[in-house]
Amino acid sequence: MRKMLPSVFTVGNLVLGMTAVLLCLNGRDDWAAIVVLAGMAVDGVDGRLARALGVESGFGRELDSLADIVTFGAAPAAIMYEAQLRDLGLFGAAVAILFAVAGAVRLARFNILSGQERHFVGLPITAAGGIMAAFSLSRGLVSADWLPVVSLVVTFLMISRVRYPNFKKMGLPRTAFAVVPLLALFAASALARARWAVPGLIAGGVLLYGAFGVWSEVRALLRRVHRGRPMQGSEEL
Numbered sequence: 001m002r003k004m005l006p007s008v009f010t011v012g013n014l015v016l017g018m019t020a021v022l023l024c025l026n027g028r029d030d031w032a033a034i035v036v037l038a039g040m041a042v043d044g045v046d047g048r049l050a051r052a053l054g055v056e057s058g059f060g061r062e063l064d065s066l067a068d069i070v071t072f073g074a075a076p077a078a079i080m081y082e083a084q085l086r087d088l089g090l091f092g093a094a095v096a097i098l099f100a101v102a103g104a105v106r107l108a109r110f111n112i113l114s115g116q117e118r119h120f121v122g123l124p125i126t127a128a129g130g131i132m133a134a135f136s137l138s139r140g141l142v143s144a145d146w147l148p149v150v151s152l153v154v155t156f157l158m159i160s161r162v163r164y165p166n167f168k169k170m171g172l173p174r175t176a177f178a179v180v181p182l183l184a185l186f187a188a189s190a191l192a193r194a195r196w197a198v199p200g201l202i203a204g205g206v207l208l209y210g211a212f213g214v215w216s217e218v219r220a221l222l223r224r225v226h227r228g229r230p231m232q233g234s235e236e237l
Contacts, residue, residue, distance in 0.1 A: 017071030072129025
């Protein structure tokens with residue numbers, strides 16, 4: 001039972017992803033987006049719990065990837081298409097499909113790369129799916145014209161070499177494992193009651209995470225360029 005506990009949360013994440021897809025098929029893309037955002041909280045539990053219990057396994061990692069491609073790849077793509085991209089015809093369909101494909105590529109690369117203890121290479125699919133779900137839910141606050149642009153940028157960031165901090169490796173007290181699911185339920189309830197306000201805040205927070213990686217890469221590039229220049233006044237010294 002101890003070894004299975006992290007996988008219970010992983011399967012819960014997969015169930016949320018499938019629930020979001022089914023809600024979307026029934027025209028409830030708003031609730032589908034809320035379920036995806038709740039899945040972000042649940043997804044942060046399984047890996048931490050496995051490390052805390054000392055039961056990490058290859059099976060758990062593979063199951064987590066398969067759940068993520070549904071909850072944060074296929075479900076957000078379906079939500080985007082149903083909410084706003086359908087009106088763009090083939091282009092809208094291509095944008096949604098590219099997002100899901102990039103998510104699968106991102107997960108496959110993550111599974112074979114080592115040295116990602118402190119940083120992820122490419123925007124994590126969890127953050128990417130959360131951005132698109134929150135953005136779709138915030139369509140009353142943000143112009144629909146921006147959705148394809150944001151989607152294509154997020155798609156590129158997932159398969160890019162931009163590095164992002166790995167918050168999953170940060171330690172948390174064991175009580176957090178019981179608190180996080182409750183927070184997920186609270187967040188889902190808050191989203192249902194204040195659909196036009198809270199999603200904008202969530203989208204802004206996740207977008208900041210996405211922009212942070214790009215800004216860090218730009219700063220690193222500027223530092224490398226600066227080191228390559230001769231120091232001013234060196235001739236006089």
